[in-house]
Ligand SMILES: Nc1ncnc2c1ncn2[C@@H]1O[C@H](COP(=O)(O)OP(=O)(O)O)[C@@H](O)[C@H]1O
């Protein structure tokens with residue numbers, strides 16, 4: 001399933017990366033530890049995290065992740081947004097917790 | 111394919127705003143050189159964890175990267191506090207990261223284990239109050255089963 005369908009079905013707010021929404025999501029990974037995500041995420045995964053600072057952009061770019069979902073309604077910080085826009089990394093915000101959004105995601109992505 | 115590339119990148123300790131920038135830059139260069147994707151993934155992890163450690167713990171450092179038709183060699187050399195107990199530092203989960211570093215999602219104690227996991231050859235030397243030197247080599251030629 002592609003990012004735009006996921007965003008629509010799960011009512012995600014798109015904050016940047018509009019031009020990349022046709023990317024297919026191949027799976028997902030949840031984590032707030034960057035080394036963990038570096039080691040265990042795979043290309044095309046969607047990443048669910050509560051980290052909103054700019055270091056998440058490099059991780060998503062290096063691992064070629066499909067996009068990032070920020071949980072609990074937290075917006076990315078200003079420089080995160082700038083960096084993600086420059087790198088073309090889609091970022092979404094959900095009002096749900098990580099548990100709730102993953103529960104919904106799992107049924108449509110896997 | 112005639113792979114050949116060499117460059118050095120300076121890293122400032124404590125500069126978390128730029129954390130990962132060098133790794134992203136190096137990955138793009140190697141991608142343009144035509145380095146295979148499976149290799150690229152391993153290089154990205156090794157360089158990233160090295161870069162983050164220099165930013166997290168050292169005063170300053172250099173990442174040197176050299177690509178030949180056979181190997182990608184990465185050297186990460188820094189001036190800093192050094193590592194007193196290397197065996198301990200290599201252990202998964204061991205970390206001396208401060209709360210500030212942990213808040214950003216670093217300091218899981220997985221950096222060096224990740225590097226070892228992605229390298230065909232790994233070497234670390236360190237001198238307390240002087241600095242740390244990592245050498246990582248990833249083979250391009252032999253058909254090793256894909257790590258990461
Ligand atoms: N370049 C370095 N200079 C000084 N100490 C380091 C360096 N790299 C790693 N260390 C030490 O080794 C420990 C483990 O490193 P690592 O596996 O990357 O985990 P983490 O950075 O998450 O703590 C660090 O917490 C730190 O004490």
Ligand SMILES: [Mg+2]
Pocket residue numbers: 159162163166217220221222
């Ligand atoms: Mg580390």
